[in-house]
Amino acid sequence: MTTTTTPQPNTRRPAVVSSARPSTSTVDRRIDDARTGVPALLVDHVTKRFTLGRGRPPVSAVDDVSLRLERGEIHGILGANGSGKSTLIRLICGLLTLDEGRVEIFGLDLERDEMAVKRLINRVSVDAAFFKKLSPLENLSFAARLYGLDAGTGKRDAMAILARLGIGEKRVGRPIEQMSRGMQQKVAIARALLTSPSLLLLDEPTTGLDPRSKLEVQGFIEELRTTHDATIVLTTHDLAEAERLCDRISILNDGRVVAASTPDGLKRLVAERHDQPATLEAAFMTWTGRSLDDDLEAEEDSDDED
């Protein structure tokens, strides 16, 4: 696969750019990529198994999953707890080795071109993992240096991104442990953006946030789509969030992709094929193998047996 369109880490800064529509250059690049056929992310028949104890058979956390994301796309991954969403994100990050299959990021092989791939991706996980005694600025300075930014540029960019996320100068020097959960998550997003990733992996970034913080983070993700030229993988339990943000959605169940389409496509499919309401909730319940009715019936059966 050609690597001629492999991007360098994004040089455009989301914190200081704001426009309602994708820039012409962004659109041009998407067209170029589509023309050359290099996806932003290619997950090709990936399988990951874990052995949970001696003598026990391995469990497939991710089972023959394939995805293809075009540049600039926001792709949602939905699934119940334990369905393999976070494992899939870790596989794409290179934090887990693949048992089968391959992952390519802008045409670069995840394992063979490890260092080049690492420069292109970053991740925000559900838990804002930081050195809690250090300040946002100190934590971000560390991340900036790891990704090759010099101290001055790193500090300037960090301040700009934090300011955009509503974290003012007064707060950037205080320990992160003194910040609210929502604020910490914003710093986590700032850390990821600081490295200008071409592929951003958001693993339940709004879980546990209050409604205001959640809306702010969602707004920022939307802004990334329009201004930053980043391709985003978003895992979430919030179906409204998925519907609002995602161009396409894959539903995972027991480690397998059981449905994949646009949000409207999934709603249409569940209505046409399963005679369910045309909602994302109905789609989720249908393809993750359980419905509210099933749960209620199971509960009633259990009561009868008692």
Add this chain to the structure above:
Amino acid sequence: MTHELKASFAFVERNFFLTRRYWGWELAFLVYSVAGALSISLIGVEQGSPTLLLSLMIGAIFWNYLSVVFSWIAETIAVERWEGTLEYTFMAPVRRWTQLLGSCSYAIVYGLIHTAAILVVLVLFFPQLHLSQANPATAATFMALGSFSFVGIGMMAAILPLLYVERGAQMCFVLQSCLLLVSGVYYSVDILPPWMQALSHLSPATYVLDGVRQGLIEGTPVTALWGDIWPLLIMAVTFIPLGIWAFGRAERYAKRTGKLKRVG
């Protein structure tokens, strides 16, 4: 290479930030170390033996240095696992030797400053010490060689928290305790049972302490201490590459089995 060196400095700077934030604990740790060194050295005063006093002081000071270096390196993974940042550090586009180089550099600088503070207090506390015969070059040479060996052991010890989520840090502590026991820090290894004497030959601290004592107490030049130099050279040359290699293998294993994931 420039990027790797810059990235390496990231670990130095971050560890400095951590030291600054935890200054209260750093001060408490320093006071404890000074008190410990003084207490042990006073045994020499009680016995009325200047040689014993100096021998115990050397043991206290150099063990402090080696253990501080060992702890910083060995805990470089344990701390990140505790804070939950391990996955982010491992995702960054830096090679593992870069991370270890940064952690080791900071550990050595921190250890030198920490040990110098203890040395100053001890010298002020025991003005009766006569170091006119001392050979500081010998002490410095052994300290430098010992640092390389301990860096290598520290790298290998850092694997433990990578592989064993909770028990790893405990294992490091036990390993450090065993090194203290068999290395003749406060006594000659000759008094140890034979099986422990055999183990003492595997500890670089044994050779460092023996060389430093001969240099500072008897003024022996480095050239006359080849018996202590060559084991340290071999350990330095083998332990560091072995540590980096083993760390790489452990990282691969952790990625295969999912042990990088935050727990707790």
